[in-house]
Amino acid sequence: MFEKASVIVRNAESLSFDYVPQTLVHREEQRTRLETYFRPLAESGRPCYAYLTGSVGTGKTATAKRFSEDMAAYCFEAGRPIETISVNCRSRNTEAGVILELVRNYDKGFPERGFSPDEMMRSFRAHVEKGARPVLLILDEVDILLKKSNIDLIYQLTRFSEDARGKAGVSLILISQYPIYGLLDEASLSTFGRGNAITFNKYTRDELFSITEARAEEALIEGRYAADAVDLIADVSSEYGDARFAIELLRDAASIAEGHTEGYLDTEDVREAKANINSVVTESKLLGLDINRKIALLAIARAMKNNLYITITAAEKTYGVVSEEYGRTPRKYTQFWTYIQDMDRQNLLETVVRNEKEGGRVTYISLPDIPSKVLAKKLEVMLEGKEFIASDVTELD
């Protein structure tokens, strides 16, 4: 996007979706709570637990990542190094997938298939004990994992620490937009008691303003953007209280402005950027989908055209065509259906079952308020490999 010498953007990296700022303004309280909860880990390597919750784009992931990096640096300085691991349960949405990530933190070449979760868990445990470093593990978007039945990963990880008896254990930061209490077993519930919950409120308009202003200063060339463009971004995103929306607006507006001869970002560019992005279907959500799901969603977007709904049969037909276009064998209906349900849970699409006049019930799919063309374009760019993340390398069903 920013290959050419840029007239507006000075530091594109700080606008990327996984960038973690050095300091997170307006999150001092959450940060302090984390420090309080994790003091035993810093001081004596004892396992600690916290649960972060709040709506979309409220800084949960960024705060957890900043904290874990700072914690690792602190412990290293103090001569008691820790291991930090972060797994996004949206891209690793099975128990086996998550444990595989844990093992691969120690053994990059660990094979994708051929080992049961139990075997992988033992391998992970052996690595932790061998390295003798306490682990600080972030399980981000953990609700997606917990919603599947038969997941007792959290229980195993907390048990692990009890069994470790003074040896290196696993500390956990669980992150979720949605309440997870109902999804945890009794034992894990007592570990993640309500006392350890840290809430992230939606950002106010003024908070969004200072977050956007700080990011603009970091990312853009001084004098190349209008102050009221930052104001407008704060206004627009305050409807959602979502900092990601604000930063995506800033990045897209900058990219649009790059294309103009004036070389200046103003409110008009923000308006144009707003027309193209959506707060529910965020780019990071799309990037988190593995290649199978990206292809399935692209097929749905293409089949949708100007319709409000399409039937699952129509979607599956297009799915066959799109799979072949990308040189892949389409998966069977049952697998396609699990992709749909999975993306429904992530609010990337919606399914409704309707009784037909002729009798029988038919499943329809609709898209949230994103133009299907815009969605299709985004997915095409990602599938062409211009935007690439790890989940595509080692896809799991």
Ligand SMILES: Nc1ncnc2c1ncn2[C@@H]1O[C@H](COP(=O)(O)OP(=O)(O)OP(=O)(O)O)[C@@H](O)[C@H]1O
């Ligand atoms: N207080 C802040 N200061 C600076 N940047 C922030 C702040 N809060 C969030 N951001 C930025 O906003 C974006 C979204 O934040 P983050 O990914 O942490 O949200 P989240 O709460 O994890 O959202 P989701 O639930 O959708 O995953 C990131 O680019 C992050 O850097």
Ligand SMILES: [Mg+2]
């Ligand atoms: Mg997040």
